[in-house]
Amino acid sequence: MTTTAGVLLAAGAGSRYGMPKVLAAQGEWLKSAVSALHRGGCDDVVVVLGAAVVDVPAPARAVVAEDWSTGLSASLRTGLTAVDADYAVVLTVDTPDIGAAVVARVLAAARRSASGLARAHYADSPGHPVVLARRHWAPLLERLRGDEGARPFLAQRDDVVAVQCEDLATGSDIDIR
Structure with missing residues (x-):
């Protein structure tokens, strides 16, 4: 039996957006992303926080990237080192239209592949989620x-593995309000 952890990257300050995106839409983006990861097949969901530290919705747990201001690499490092699973599904909080069906499709593709690597694609452009075998x-x-x-x-x-998901979501990350 394989285990899967969801790693939600939500540590940034959202400088172009005007606020940390983990706070966007009164926390609805956060709730939606946690739900997508959990319902999409993740046994454990970790939300990586930094610029804003908030309570995260169940069943997720929070970890704080103390060095979040050094960039995305700090958040991803914090998230991956906080989980113990066979696969990690990496998602960003600023892609609110990605739901459980996208997560499940990309995760299934990674599990079927020899590489254990899969990434959602939207109109032939790579996006999130990304699945990485341990x-x-x-x-x-x-x-x-x-x-x-x-x-x-x-x-x-x-x-x-490029997993076409444009029939399920746009995959667009929202950078400005």
Whole structure:
């Protein structure tokens, strides 16, 4: 039996948005993302906080990236080191139209693949969620720097399954109000 952890990246200050996105829509983005991860197949859901520290909805638990201001890499590092699972599903809080069906589809593709790597695609553009089998966590963590997440790591690989999800969501991240 495999286990899956959801890692929700929600630590940023949201400078272009005008506030931390974890607070957006009176916390509805946060609730929606936690629900998507949990209902999409994640046994454990961790919300990575930083610029704003809030109570997170059940069944999630919060972890704080103390160095969140150094960039996305700090949040991803904090999230991955806080979970113990066979797979991690990484999602960002600023993609509120991504629901459980998207998470489940990308997770299933990763579990079926030899690589254990899968990423949602919307109109042929890569997006979230991203699923990473545990064996990739250490090499990814070694390469994380600054305001980059898993994108450079994934771009170097030819075995990441592209999972078409545009029939379920736009996958758009919201950067401005």
